[in-house]
Amino acid sequence: MIVVLAFVIGGLYAAGLYMMLRRSITKLIIGLGLLSHAANLLLFTAGGLVRARPPLIPDNSETIQPPFADPVPQALVLTAIVISFGVTAFALALIHRANRVIGTDDMDQMKATDV
Amino acid sequence: MKLLPVLPVLIPLLTAALALLQWRHRVAQRRLSVAGAIALFVAAVWLFAVVQREGVQVVQSGGWQAPFGISFVADTFSSLMVLFAATTNLCVVIYSLTSIDARREAFGYHLLLHVMLMGVCGAFLTGDIFNLYVWFELMLMASFVLLALGGERRQMEGAIKYVTINLVSSALFLAAVGLLYAATGTLNMADLALKAQHVNPAGMRTVIALLFFVAFGVKAALFPLYFWLPASYHTPPVVISAIFAGLLTKVGVYSLARVFTLIFRNDAGYMQPLLLWVAALTMIAGGLGAIVQRDLRRMLSFLIISHIGVAAMGLGIFTERAFAGMIFYLIEDIVVLTNLFLIAGGVRLLCGTYDLTQTGGIYRRHPSFGFLFLIPALSLSGIPPFSGFFAKLALIQAGLEAGRYAVVGVSLAVSLLTLYAMARVWMLAFWREQPATTPTNLAAPLATLAAPLTTPIPTISPRRARRALIPIAALSALTIALGLGAEFVFRQSLIAAGVLAEPRLYVEAVLGGER
Numbered sequence: 298m299i300v301v302l303a304f305v306i307g308g309l310y311a312a313g314l315y316m317m318l319r320r321s322i323t324k325l326i327i328g329l330g331l332l333s334h335a336a337n338l339l340l341f342t343a344g345g346l347v348r349a350r351p352p353l354i355p356d357n358s359e360t361i362q363p364p365f366a367d368p369v370p371q372a373l374v375l376t377a378i379v380i381s382f383g384v385t386a387f388a389l390a391l392i393h394r395a396n397r398v399i400g401t402d403d404m405d406q407m408k409a410t411d412v
Numbered sequence: 413m414k415l416l417p418v419l420p421v422l423i424p425l426l427t428a429a430l431a432l433l434q435w436r437h438r439v440a441q442r443r444l445s446v447a448g449a450i451a452l453f454v455a456a457v458w459l460f461a462v463v464q465r466e467g468v469q470v471v472q473s474g475g476w477q478a479p480f481g482i483s484f485v486a487d488t489f490s491s492l493m494v495l496f497a498a499t500t501n502l503c504v505v506i507y508s509l510t511s512i513d514a515r516r517e518a519f520g521y522h523l524l525l526h527v528m529l530m531g532v533c534g535a536f537l538t539g540d541i542f543n544l545y546v547w548f549e550l551m552l553m554a555s556f557v558l559l560a561l562g563g564e565r566r567q568m569e570g571a572i573k574y575v576t577i578n579l580v581s582s583a584l585f586l587a588a589v590g591l592l593y594a595a596t597g598t599l600n601m602a603d604l605a606l607k608a609q610h611v612n613p614a615g616m617r618t619v620i621a622l623l624f625f626v627a628f629g630v631k632a633a634l635f636p637l638y639f640w641l642p643a644s645y646h647t648p649p650v651v652i653s654a655i656f657a658g659l660l661t662k663v664g665v666y667s668l669a670r671v672f673t674l675i676f677r678n679d680a681g682y683m684q685p686l687l688l689w690v691a692a693l694t695m696i697a698g699g700l701g702a703i704v705q706r707d708l709r710r711m712l713s714f715l716i717i718s719h720i721g722v723a724a725m726g727l728g729i730f731t732e733r734a735f736a737g738m739i740f741y742l743i744e745d746i747v748v749l750t751n752l753f754l755i756a757g758g759v760r761l762l763c764g765t766y767d768l769t770q771t772g773g774i775y776r777r778h779p780s781f782g783f784l785f786l787i788p789a790l791s792l793s794g795i796p797p798f799s800g801f802f803a804k805l806a807l808i809q810a811g812l813e814a815g816r817y818a819v820v821g822v823s824l825a826v827s828l829l830t831l832y833a834m835a836r837v838w839m840l841a842f843w844r845e846q847p848a849t850t851p852t853n854l855a856a857p858l859a860t861l862a863a864p865l866t867t868p869i870p871t872i873s874p875r876r877a878r879r880a881l882i883p884i885a886a887l888s889a890l891t892i893a894l895g896l897g898a899e900f901v902f903r904q905s906l907i908a909a910g911v912l913a914e915p916r917l918y919v920e921a922v923l924g925g926e927r
Contacts, residue, residue, distance in 0.1 A: 329579050336583040340590030377586055380549045395568035407569040
């Protein structure tokens with residue numbers, strides 16, 4: 298399972314970076330989204346994949362024996378998803394406004410301040 | 413007071429929340445903003461004094477003992493950074509009362525400023541690596557909106573670049589945190605300082621360390637990663653540029669220093685040459701970029717980069733004295749660069765433009781403003797008796813002691829570039845007569861092209877103009893004070909550097925007896 302996820306993460310990173318290198322700002326935002334998905338999935342996978350072992354201490358015991366599913370990476374991913382949701386929403390509003398003000402969606406046209 | 417280390421986070425949060433409730437009342441928002449900035453300043457002074465007296469302050473949030481809960485840690489380094497962040501914030505808030513336009517105020521300028529300050533203070537004070545990520549995001553999110561607020565064309569262009577590159581670095585940061593957690597099973601920085609030394613295989617630690625280096629390198633604007641900064645910092649109103657220039661890149665350097673002295677201190681073997689190379693190239697690239705700029709704010713943006721390189725040099729030399737020099741340099745930089753941006757705003761008011769080919773005559777009309785410019789300008793170039801000289805002196809001494817002659821030579825040469833850039837501003841904006849019109853026909857099409865990009869200059873009364881001088885004068889006075897009190901400041905920096913050089917102190921303070 299980890300191998301499959303590793304390929305998925307690699308694919309997401311590759312696709313995200315490819316999209317970000319395109320000239321259209323819409324594709325830039327899609328690339329950013331893919332990149333944050335890749336980071337979230339990496340966080341999730343790196344925490345270790347354990348199936349059907351919830352982190353609950355059994356009735357007749359004081360401690361829990363590994364392996365068990367670590368809840369911390371999931372909490373981290375949840376936080377990161379919320380943040381990337383907010384950021385993506387802002388980025389969409391930004392490119393919408395940019396497109397209206399500048400009149401193009403081509404990154405190569407956005408050089409007016411670089412002289 | 414037990415919650416003292418969290419106060420610099422709570423006060424901006426409260427200010428922003430109250431300002432949100434007063435969304436329709438601009439005057440109330442202004443008053444709240446000033447009150448919040450003063451309260452933050454008082455809290456920062458208090459925190460600094462308590463850290464002075466009683467050593468490292470730790471708050472375990474929710475009563476969860478470290479390493480299980482999120483710790484907030486205020487040592488001398490972080491309390492110094494918070495203190496100077498709060499000071500510049502207060503000056504910037506007062507300046508913005510006269511300079512920011514009503515529309516931006518109505519759309520939550522003050523609120524966003526305090527949210528950003530909350531992120532900055534949180535990043536300085538947190539003792540948890542994932543929490544650091546969250547504070548970074550908070551700070552970035554507020555800075556995105558501040559940068560784009562107003563929706564002018566140039567702002568949109570700057571904001572797209574700034575947002576994109578910062579989100580990429582955030583994604584790298586997040587990936588690094590995930591891998592670090594996978595390798596160590598903890599997120600508490602003090603706990604990481606112990607556990608990261610036993611990461612197996614060691615190559616994994618190198619990968620994680622370099623991911624952190626790139627992520628923070630982007631935020632700090634180090635050599636090959638700085639291009640977003642001069643492409644965006646000159647686009648918003650100058651007061652927003654000023655607070656960005658003072659604080660945001662410094663948070664990157666602070667995080668670099670924290671992470672590489674605490675968690676990856678055993679990786680100094682390869683990090684040190686890497687940091688020194690990057691620092692030297694950052695200084696050179698920033699310095700060379702600065703001397704060719706026509707736009708005053710773009711010149712200052714390149715100077716930010718150049719001086720981040722000097723601070724990174726202090727980290728790269730990796731001795732206690734070099735850390736002290738770096739800390740002194742960082743706080744000096746916060747004050748001076750914020751001040752220079754505010755002065756650039758003054759130049760715009762007096763000459764109507766930021767373009768150095770069209771400015772002039774300020775000294776003849778307003779000699780006192782000229783002197784106010786000279787203080788931060790000379791301090792930035794490292795001329796005694798201002799603070800920049802002593803900070804640089806400490807760094808250079810530390811570099812020579814450690815035998816790092818090449819990078820010290822580079823930093824000295826780059827000081828000359830800074831001096832040249834500042835002298836150019838002095839000659840073109842202050843000393844000479846203002847040119848009557850656009851100099852040549854060649855520039856005319858350029859000027860018409862740029863015309864829709866520039867906003868009309870806000871006209872302000874002499875009384876308000878004098879009010880705008882208060883924060884500039886205060887920051888200039890602070891520069892002089894830091895220079896005259898250099899011994900005191902350097903002693904504080906040495907105490908702060910002691911914790912960086914001896915991570916045991918930090919770890920013991922956070923984890924308590926259990927080790």
